[in-house]
Structure formats: structure tokens, C-alpha cells
Amino acid sequence: MQDTYDAIVVGAGPSGSVAAYIMARGGLKVLLLERGTYPGSKNMFGGTIYAVPTAEIFPEFWEEAPWERAVTTEYLYFLDDNSAFQIGFTNQTYGKPPYNKLVVHRGKFDSWLAQKAVSEGAVLQTHSLVTRLLYSEHRFSKGRVQGVELDNGQKYYADIVILAEGINAFLTKQAGLRSDIPAETVKLYVKQVFRLPRDIMEERFHLDGDEGAVYGFVGYPTAGIIGKAGIWLGKETLGLIVGGFLNQLAQKRMSPYELLERTKRHPMISRLLRGAEPIEYAAHMIPKGGFKMIPQLYDHHLLVAGDAATMVSGRRGTDLAMLSGKMAAEIALQAHAKGDFSQKILAGYGWKINESFFMNDIRAKKNYDKYVKKYQDSDYLISRAMNEFGSAYFRVDMSAEQDKMKRIQQELKQMQLPLKSVKDVWQALRNWEVL
Ligand SMILES: Cc1cc2nc3c(=O)[nH]c(=O)nc-3n(C[C@H](O)[C@H](O)[C@H](O)COP(=O)(O)OP(=O)(O)OC[C@H]3O[C@@H](n4cnc5c(N)ncnc54)[C@H](O)[C@@H]3O)c2cc1C
Structure with missing residues (x-):
């Protein structure tokens, strides 16, 4: 038939x-x-x-x-209103077969x-x-x-x-x-794609040929919601995404589009987007319920x-x-x-x-939901703390170095960071999610 x-x-x-x-x-x-x-x-x-x-x-x-570009460099920015603490990694061999990540x-x-x-x-x-x-x-x-x-x-x-x-x-x-998929087990992201001439893209992002870079942004873009923003570079397009847990978006009455506009306004991000022409929008969810939601x-x-x-x-x-x-x-x-x-x-x-190896990973994070519940604003606080530290550390003033470091220590203590012990740091690293 x-x-x-x-x-x-x-x-x-x-x-x-x-x-x-x-x-x-x-x-x-x-x-x-x-x-x-x-x-x-x-x-x-x-x-x-x-x-x-x-x-x-x-x-x-x-x-x-x-495919568009082979990612050789990744940056992670912890953003506060006007500052950014950054870490990054580059490996030129990722730009050649068998590659690592391809946009x-x-x-x-x-x-x-x-x-x-x-x-x-x-x-x-x-x-x-x-x-x-x-x-x-x-x-x-x-x-x-x-x-x-x-x-x-x-x-x-x-x-x-x-x-x-x-x-x-x-x-x-x-x-x-x-069963139904609860809102606390999914993240909702919005993506805006921009067109940017290839020569400007390569100059602005320091790319050679088909090399690519990925930018992750934590803290400021999501306004306290657990989530991230990121930029992925294509040949002549650039995708900006931002989003977070659906239940937290609902609680804070924020739409991912508001987060997108907020993200684009950040001085660090707005200059990366300068002159880029918006060409499309899309929104999508990603399952984050892990092991318990399989x-x-x-x-x-x-x-x-x-x-x-x-x-x-x-x-x-x-x-x-x-x-x-x-x-x-x-x-x-x-x-x-x-x-x-x-x-x-x-x-x-x-x-x-x-x-499978990936089930080991999914299983190992089976208490991610508890971590998320306990440390709802951990990304935001960690990001703020790193920026406070950076601003104080790099500022040159009239105090002695020792006094400056003591002051920084006290200020960080007052911030009620979720990371108080080695165990807390370990938990945060285990549950760290760049998306
Ligand atoms: C914001 C965001 C960023 C992400 N970033 C990455 C990343 O950088 N790298 C990565 O590896 N993964 C990433 N992911 C995850 C990745 O996109 C998904 O895990 C992957 O697409 C899942 O593939 P899939 O085939 O299971 O489902 P999908 O890709 O969702 O495909 C399902 C298909 O089924 C079709 N369909 C659905 N219902 C029906 C129906 N009833 N009848 C007929 N057709 C139907 C849909 O139209 C769709 O084409 C990201 C996800 C999101 C939301």
C-alpha cells in the first residue's frame, strides 16, 4: 500500500x-x-x-x-551595568580539521x-x-x-x-x-540575527578567514533571571540570543524581547553590534529538566x-x-x-x-533543579562581585595596596555571595551552564 x-x-x-x-x-x-x-x-x-x-x-x-565558521576563540563576559570581567580561550588548531565547534x-x-x-x-x-x-x-x-x-x-x-x-x-x-513540561524545567530564548559585512566582522572580532568566535554574557543581560546571553558569528551574520528560565521570566513579568533590548543597550554589546542590520527574530525553548524530566x-x-x-x-x-x-x-x-x-x-x-557517556553527564547533574532553586540569583551576584572586584582592583587611588586589598575583601564579604566554602564553589562549577 x-x-x-x-x-x-x-x-x-x-x-x-x-x-x-x-x-x-x-x-x-x-x-x-x-x-x-x-x-x-x-x-x-x-x-x-x-x-x-x-x-x-x-x-x-x-x-x-x-557551515559558516570554525570556532577558535570563546569569551565569557561577566557583565555589570558599565563594566565587564572577561575570560577567554583561543586554540588555532580548532580552526582546522577535525575542528571542534562549527557555527x-x-x-x-x-x-x-x-x-x-x-x-x-x-x-x-x-x-x-x-x-x-x-x-x-x-x-x-x-x-x-x-x-x-x-x-x-x-x-x-x-x-x-x-x-x-x-x-x-x-x-x-x-x-x-x-507528563506536562513544568515552566521551571525549560528556558526560553529569543534570537535576533543581524547582517554585517564580512570585512567589518573579521576586523571587529579579530577573525582570519573562516575562523569564528563565540561570546557568552552573564549577569546584566538577564536582570537577575538564571540564563545567559551570547553572540555567535556566521560568515556575514551575527546571532544574538538571550533568555532564561520560563517560570522566572513569568514571575518577574519580563519577556525575552525585553531582555533582548536590555542586552543590546549594554555599552559593551552595543559596540559589537554597531552598524549591524537586523534581519530576523526567532524564539525557542530548550529543555533544562535534566534527568528527572526524561x-x-x-x-x-x-x-x-x-x-x-x-x-x-x-x-x-x-x-x-x-x-x-x-x-x-x-x-x-x-x-x-x-x-x-x-x-x-x-x-x-x-x-x-x-x-552512553552523555547520560553520565545528565545523571551527574540530576540535582540541578535544587541548585537553581537555592541560588536563584547566583549568576547575577557572582557577576556583580567579579565586577566590583575588577573595578576596585584596577582603580588607582591614594591608598596603600594592602589597605586596598583589605577593603575589597570586606566589600565582597558584604555581598552575601552564595560561594562561601570550597564545597559551594564546587557545586557552582558542577552546575554551571553557559546556556
Ligand atoms: C536558544 C538555544 C540555543 C541552543 N544552542 C545550542 C548550541 O549552540 N549547540 C547545540 O548543540 N545545541 C543547542 N541548542 C539545543 C538544540 O537546538 C536542540 O537540542 C536540538 O535542536 C534538538 O534536536 P531535535 O531534532 O531533537 O529537535 P528539533 O531541532 O527541535 O527538531 C524537531 C523537529 O520536529 C518538527 N516537528 C515538531 N512537531 C512536529 C509534528 N507534530 N509534526 C511534524 N513535525 C514536527 C519541528 O518542526 C522540528 O523541525 C540550543 C537550543 C536553544 C533553544
């Missing part, structure tokens, strides 16, 4: 396209459904994909994939990924919003998943469905694999991958999405070979995820 496939993948983001690619390469008849007008049209992120994990799936992908445009990169699946024989269908999972008729229970239905009523059938639908995960919820990853004839499965650790999202998509596809291939799509066989996916 024309509308029957071996496997259906919902969502042509990094996790879905990789799952479709691996299954199609393994000989399955695969349908990849995407609600957007093209893969990546609905997807927004900071800006970097990670070369080593991506090459695990597509060796030497940088030869053919569309990409999601529209182009996600389209390339989906085309990899198509080149192996997968059918990509865009403008296709899946609204419902289809279940087989069963007298006493809801039966087993046997396909999906689109908003226009079109139905497609398959032995297995992989949900790679991103953070909103409506279908994962519909399948009973996850849904049930499989059911009979059903698997969940990527953001829908909360496979995010710190700044890393696209790579874990792709790796989890690959793992899901590998189990689907095994199930197909056995002709058995029961929970028992698909549990192998849960096992693979559990044994």
Missing part, C-alpha cells in the same frame, strides 16, 4: 533526520515527516554543532555540510541532514503536521501504535514510529510517555529521541539529538530484522541511552 512504510519519523531536526538516515541506509522504507516548509525552518539555536560527535555519524562531514545556520544544516536521509532512500515530506498517533483496534486497551495522522486527515502506517518532535513533545505526551523512551512500536526525550546536557543538544536518533534507528533495525517491535526488544534503546 502506498501509505505504508517500515518506519515513520516525526520531525526533521537533527535527531529525526539522523534516525531516518540510519534506517534508510539499513534498507528500511522510511517516511520522514516535517511540519515546517523545509527542514530547519522552525528550528532556532545558539549556533554551534560539535564536530567530533557529528563525525561519529558522518565522517568528515565538514567537507560537504554547510551553522539551522535552515541550511538541517536541510543538508534531511537530504542525507533522502539520498539513502527515505521519503521526506514537509508541510506535514502530525496531530495524532494511530493505534490498532483492541477491545480492552488502546492497542499498539501503527501509524500517524496529519492535520489534513492523511494517515500513514508503519511497524515503528520514532518521535523526534523536539521540546514540545505533544505526541510523546499523547502516547502517555511523558520521559519513558519506548513503548510497543514507538521510540522517542532528541529534545523530545530531554537529551540535552549543558550547551550540548544537537549532538545528543543526533546520537540518540542513531541509537533509536539501530534498535529499530534490530526489531525489523526480528520482526518483533515489542517493548521487550525496544528496551534495548533505553539500555543504550543509559550506557
Whole structure:
């Protein structure tokens, strides 16, 4: 039958396209459904994909994939109203294969990924919003998943469905694999993209050729909300993002757009943006619930991958999405070979995820929510303290050096910093998130 496939993948983001690619390469008849007008049209992120994990799936992908710049330098700025404490790191070898982080445009990169699946024989269908999972008729229970239905009523059938639908995960919820996503477990970011002539960009940011830089900003931009701002540099575009925990934005009645305007006004940031022409806006959420928010990853004839499965650790999202998509596809291939799509066989996916290096990271941070609750304004306070220290330390006045240092010490003590002991510093470093 024309509308029957071996496997259906919902969502042509990094996790879905990789799952479709691996299954199609393994000989399955695969349908990849995407609600957007093209893969990546609905997807927004900071800006970097990670070369080593991506090459695990597509060796030497940088030869053919569309990328903008290879990040050789990262800066982290702790901002106060008029000052900035900065740290940074540069490594020139990151500018050469096998690279480290590559800045990409999601529209182009996600389209390339989906085309990899198509080149192996997968059918990509865009403008296709899946609204419902289809279940087989069963007298006493809801039966087993046997396909999906689109908003226009079109139905497609398959032995297995992989949900790679991103953070909103409506279908994962519909399948009973996850509950509602609480506001304190997601961060909401807004991104504004600007155009800047290449020669100005390279001169302003000290870049040579395809070298790139990433700027992280803590403190001032988020007005006390736990979150960050950042700048990612493309060839001739520059993306500024800012955002924070959704519940804190709501409590403080701040929209991410207000944070964006505030960030652009900072004297340090406004000069980086000088002359840049705004070309687009986007907003997106990122799951930050960690280990405790991981849904049930499989059911009979059903698997969940990527953001829908909360496979995010710190700044890393696209790579874990792709790796989890690959793992899901590998189990689907095994199930197909056995002709058995029961929970028992698909549990192998849960096992693979559990044994992965990234699950170790996610597990290690399982009390992140408690840290966030306890130290709601830690980023802001640490940033302020560093700026107070910097301002006092670098100011030349008429006091003796020893007296100056004593004064700085007293001022910092009065600030009620959350970092009082070595244990506190360790906790802060463990829970530090640059995004
Ligand atoms: C502000 C921000 C900054 C980030 N920065 C980085 C970074 O620098 N590096 C990094 O690696 N990660 C970053 N991430 C995380 C990263 O973007 C995600 O982890 C990654 O995109 C997840 O991939 P995915 O395929 O699981 O989901 P998505 O990329 O969200 O893709 C899901 C796809 O499914 C489609 N879809 C959803 N529902 C349906 C449906 N019902 N029917 C049909 N199609 C559907 C969507 O249109 C979308 O194309 C960032 C995220 C945010 C929000």
C-alpha cells in the first residue's frame, strides 16, 4: 500500500533526520515527516554543532555540510551595568580539521541532514503536521501504535514510529510517555540575527578567514533571571540570543524581547553590534529538566529521541539529538530484522541511552533543579562581585595596596555571595551552564 512504510519519523531536526538516515541506509522504507516548509525552518539555536560527535555519524562531514565558521576563540563576559570581567580561550588548531565547534545556520544544516536521509532512500515530506498517533483496534486497551495522522486527515502506517518532535513533545505526551513540561524545567530564548559585512566582522572580532568566535554574557543581560546571553558569528551574520528560565521570566513579568533590548543597550554589546542590520527574530525553548524530566523512551512500536526525550546536557543538544536518533534507528533495525517491535526488544534503546557517556553527564547533574532553586540569583551576584572586584582592583587611588586589598575583601564579604566554602564553589562549577 502506498501509505505504508517500515518506519515513520516525526520531525526533521537533527535527531529525526539522523534516525531516518540510519534506517534508510539499513534498507528500511522510511517516511520522514516535517511540519515546517523545509527542514530547519522552525528550528532556532545558539549556533554551534560539535564536530567530533557529528563525525561519529558522518565522517568528515565538514567537507560537504554547510557551515559558516570554525570556532577558535570563546569569551565569557561577566557583565555589570558599565563594566565587564572577561575570560577567554583561543586554540588555532580548532580552526582546522577535525575542528571542534562549527557555527551553522539551522535552515541550511538541517536541510543538508534531511537530504542525507533522502539520498539513502527515505521519503521526506514537509508541510506535514502530525496531530495524532494511530493505534490498532483492541477491545480492552488502546492497542499498539501503527501509524500517524496529519492535520489534513492523511494517515500513514508503519511497524515503528520514532518521535523526534523536539521540546514540545505533544505526541510523546499523547502516547502517555511523558507528563506536562513544568515552566521551571525549560528556558526560553529569543534570537535576533543581524547582517554585517564580512570585512567589518573579521576586523571587529579579530577573525582570519573562516575562523569564528563565540561570546557568552552573564549577569546584566538577564536582570537577575538564571540564563545567559551570547553572540555567535556566521560568515556575514551575527546571532544574538538571550533568555532564561520560563517560570522566572513569568514571575518577574519580563519577556525575552525585553531582555533582548536590555542586552543590546549594554555599552559593551552595543559596540559589537554597531552598524549591524537586523534581519530576523526567532524564539525557542530548550529543555533544562535534566534527568528527572526524561520521559519513558519506548513503548510497543514507538521510540522517542532528541529534545523530545530531554537529551540535552549543558550547551550540548544537537549532538545528543543526533546520537540518540542513531541509537533509536539501530534498535529499530534490530526489531525489523526480528520482526518483533515489542517493548521487550525496544528496551534495548533505553539500555543504550543509559550506557552512553552523555547520560553520565545528565545523571551527574540530576540535582540541578535544587541548585537553581537555592541560588536563584547566583549568576547575577557572582557577576556583580567579579565586577566590583575588577573595578576596585584596577582603580588607582591614594591608598596603600594592602589597605586596598583589605577593603575589597570586606566589600565582597558584604555581598552575601552564595560561594562561601570550597564545597559551594564546587557545586557552582558542577552546575554551571553557559546556556
Ligand atoms: C536558544 C538555544 C540555543 C541552543 N544552542 C545550542 C548550541 O549552540 N549547540 C547545540 O548543540 N545545541 C543547542 N541548542 C539545543 C538544540 O537546538 C536542540 O537540542 C536540538 O535542536 C534538538 O534536536 P531535535 O531534532 O531533537 O529537535 P528539533 O531541532 O527541535 O527538531 C524537531 C523537529 O520536529 C518538527 N516537528 C515538531 N512537531 C512536529 C509534528 N507534530 N509534526 C511534524 N513535525 C514536527 C519541528 O518542526 C522540528 O523541525 C540550543 C537550543 C536553544 C533553544
